[in-house]
Amino acid sequence: MKLIKKDEFLNFVDSLIKIDPRRVIGVKSKGNKFIFDTLNSANELRLDYDVTILPPKKYFLPPTETLLKYDLTDKFSVEAVNEVTPLIIIGVHPYDLIALQQMDIVFRDTYQDHNYIRKREESILIGVNIQNVSPYSFAGSMGTATTEEGFDLMLTDLGDEYAIEIGSEKGEAILNKYAKIADADGDTINKVHDIKGKIASKFKKQLNFPPEELPKLLEENYDNELWEKNAQKCLSCGSCNLVCPTCYCFDVQDIVELNLRRGKRVRTWDGCLLEDFAKVATGENFREDRAARYRHRFMRKGKYLYDRFGFIACVGCGRCASACLPDIADPCKVFNALKEG
Amino acid sequence: MKPKVAFFDFASCEGCQLQVLNLEESIIELIEIVDVVSFREAMKEHSDDYDIAFVEGSIARPMDEERLKKIRSKAKILVALGACACTGGINALRNQYSIEMVKKGVYGDADIENNPYFDVFHTKAVDEVVEVDYYVYGCPVDKDELTKVITSLALGKRPEIPNYPVCVECKKEGNVCVFEEGKFCLGPVTRAGCGARCPSNNNACEGCRGLVDNPNINSELEVLQKYGLTLEDALERFKMFCYREMSK
Amino acid sequence: MSQDKKRNLKIRLEHVTRVEGHGNIVMDVKNGKILSVQWQVSEAPRFFEMMMVGRYYHELSHIASRICGICSIAHALASLKAVENALNVEISNQTMLLRKLAKNAENIQSHILHVGYLVAPDLFGVGSIFPLIKTHKDAVLQIIEIHRLSNELSDLICGRTTHPITMVVGGFTKIPTEKELAKFKSRLYRAKDTIRNIADIVLSNIDKLPNFSRETEYIGLISKDEYALYDGVIGSTDTGEHKIEDYASITQEFVVPHSTAKHARHNRSSYMVGALARFNLNSSKLLPLGQEIADKFDLKAPCFNPFMNNVAQLVEIAHCIEDSIHIIDKLLDTGLKEEEKVEVEAKAGRGIGVVEAPRGLLIHDYTLDNNGKCVKANCVVPTNQNHENIQKDLEAFAPTLLDKSKEEIEHNLEMLVRAYDPCISCSTHYLKVRFV
């Protein structure tokens, strides 16, 4: 573990911005909210944020991404596209780091999705331990309030300085290259340990049972009337899907230039809550009911992906809860309600 | 063979046709891929031989209805261009009043009874008069979507027009939801395709693209009330662009 | 063709092309004598007054902009000014400058659309801009450059080229960044040369514009500080300065049976508004580039040739380009900042808002109730004010054409109407009507 003075940290970030060839992303404020965005200066960084509007997945699975480009004047001329901008992302919270690790598994499963993987491989994640808790978040009870892996560097605020855990060689390399650091002594290490130990208990919102019970709970409650009851209010707006760090479904479309000569195939974020998500060309919609779509998302989070990959696909960030206008998307509330029966 | 394309306008602000001219340099490409045979706003030539008719504006009089039917009979594909044509748009706002009231309010006691120019009825969307094959929503239409529709039709493809709400595009933009800023947004029930332009500019969505196929109006009304509108004001919001859909 | 004393002629030009909206020219000649020549507007009336009544003050500008797609910014601005006038809302200097920038952008956009896309084909003897793309690609590309620039500037300031989003009562919901504005500055600099080139192209074909003059009254905003577009008092070439509040006595509107648009008159049987009127009233306040273009064409106030309206539009494009550079300089000097949202208190009252739309004087006049809802709206739009002048010009112009072929007569009459750049959607918005 290393130590860096706060003003040195700002210098470090500014050097990254000025010297490092990678683009530097950090958490900035937008209105009363926070976003990940390109940093123009270290002063814009807000490491005290609670949660960002969108998770960092937008850099690895962009809202719209070109997969192919082609030339229609030729009989068949198609080229794969993979626009990779190497990034350094500063200020990722542990739950988002864990979410990215889940996405890694999905995009590496069976067929390697290099559009995602390359972007991940080319980037550096500098995490930060949570200082302010979002009122919607329940990461404390999802086991995602802290993490020991998934980052290249991890910051903990110690007042005048940050403690830095090193998670990878890449992380260590930029630190050595751009930062003035000192080694942390045993006391500091204990202090960081202490701080991390206490984060989980700062969350007011708690799941009333261990998340490991979720798959079984959901299986037993497939026909619970709560789905129907809540879904009556569902706008099918997909906001809960789109802001979620572990949702990755996408749509694919061909877009042709007005000259009809060149075109591209793009993928864009999609969401299982949207009405036409499971509709096929013959008109059949395999998840026509709002309630079926509403339930599907929770089943995915707590059971389906668990069965497939072995993780609970909700990291408790609470973004969906804050994005849902009728206030029905909150997994914590829904899971607790199911548990209570 | 290049498809022959014609543009027609009825009661409207002509802002949607203007978006065709707003394609700027791409107009050069446009006329390479289609033959524009009629476009009164921009050209003198006119031909009645066309494959695709873009119709802007809503229908307000029997004489307009006749003209529209003639257009339909000649066109292989008819595309409603813009809110006025697709849903009646802002013109339908006056449908809340009776024809007598509107006429009286505007023309007073003047003798206009037998003048066909003044013979108006409740504003109709194009598909209330003739069959419409495709819709390009928006007030005004979005240039990129218009391009998509034109290229799709030229390639013989059904244009993919979203049937999901504006929130989807708003989230992709990473906006702060305008409800959080004390504004009242119709995005959750309004058809996307505009790139969430209004929320991205910190304004509430006014529903200019009309509603999605299966909107959850009741929930949206509850949300609007939860954030502080009266039910009456919440309903009024919809009238601006979704009068027809709300009166169903 | 020599003049035929026995000539009979029926002209029915339905839906004049390359103008905004539906209008017809009808002329009957019997035994070489004009029995009638008429400018008719057949566009369906749209009843905006009924649409505004009952709506909250903050919605009015968004409804108003839908009166016209080409001058939606002007309608929005007149509407906002009327509301701010009614509710005593002050706007900041930054807001004012941004609005003026938007106004300039729209003026450029509308004028270049007219001169470049709608009139230029006449100068080159073709039916539309499309064939010019092949024969005069360079010229077309320069026209498009100006068009794109103005549209993108509108987009930047207003959030959209057509039907502005960001302009609201008291300010803006979103402002551009300094970086974005600075980028435009360099583009505007380049545009100065482009507009010079375009002016030269028009100049070399100026003989295609008929030489016809008829003395009339010109009305528009005037200001002692600047070439009035966003603000000012009402000026007339006949009667001088008038207060905004007196607009009704100046724009005396009336209805004619052959038209769904209102007509207007003031001191004489008709008057003209628009670029030529503004030029005649404000030419001394032109910025150098505008003056340079005017000099090219030897355009001097007062000019009574309605066809020179097209040239006055070119002059204004040049003026607005230069003015926009100045505005951006001012904004960058003080620095752009997110301003506190202006608190607006709904209350009863009446307010009038005026601006110069591209086609001329535009007035919105609203009465609000205690809740800030509109109970009465009146809009006086430019094209309405021009209809009667078009009619009077037709009456004077048509007799000079009788020795021409039918096609030529039609072409000339159409050109006259087109010179006014009539905006028929605007004029059939149909607000409050008084019959005379």
Added chain:
Amino acid sequence: MSNESIYLPRPATIKNITKFTESESLFELVMDDNRPLNHQPGQFVEVSIMGIGEAPISVSSSPTKKKSFEICVRAVGNVTRAMHRLKIGDKVGIRGPFGKGFDTEFLKGKDILFIAGGLGIAPLRSLINYVLDHRADYGRAIILYGCKAPHELLFREEVISWRKRKDIECHLTVDKVPEGEHWDHNVGVVTTLIPKIDFNPSTTYAVVCGPPIMYRFVIRTLKERGLAEDHIILSLERRMKCGVGKCGHCQINGIYVCQDGPVFNYSEIKDLPEAL
């Protein structure tokens, strides 16, 4: 694994087009690199028409046919309609084959009851022809094939040839016979054929493919005839945008049609409420 994009289609050329009906045609394709597709019967490919889009289509030919492969396409949407505008010599893009097909090893020695409704014959034909090409390896082969009306019969000539063969049984039915059309076979939905045939439930496996509504009725009738649940094999259709388990559209509860299917054993999916 290579760094090649899993979304990049490879070119294939249309060698032949056989028009079956107004909206259904068979396309014979050859991969431009001449590599055989190496598919299993029941697998699908993603067919691209650049500028239009991509659609999952079952391979309809048997893998025993090596030089080319066939797909039978019904024009219902953008890609499938555009497909019908293509001519011999035109190119399409191909990704795949994807998914889990029929287990030809497992079925060896078994009696197979093929039940196809409409376009469902397309994936089944791959297996039928495979079985015919390895006839000695399999037991009885019974084909029940139904469509809406006589003129909608697909693979007409091949079906006639099946009917002529002594080593397979082939029964046809149509929902109804419109006026002016001729039909010598059964009239009624495909389930009405099941009681008319005789099979040994313990050695027989039913392989079923057809429109969504068909499955429930066919399964019920088969069970009535004593067929065990795990003797029923189905091929299912869902919306797909990638074919490789990423896009999420084809999920049936927790399973992915593109990865775990499209061929399923009924016993695996019968408890999935969203499956049928």
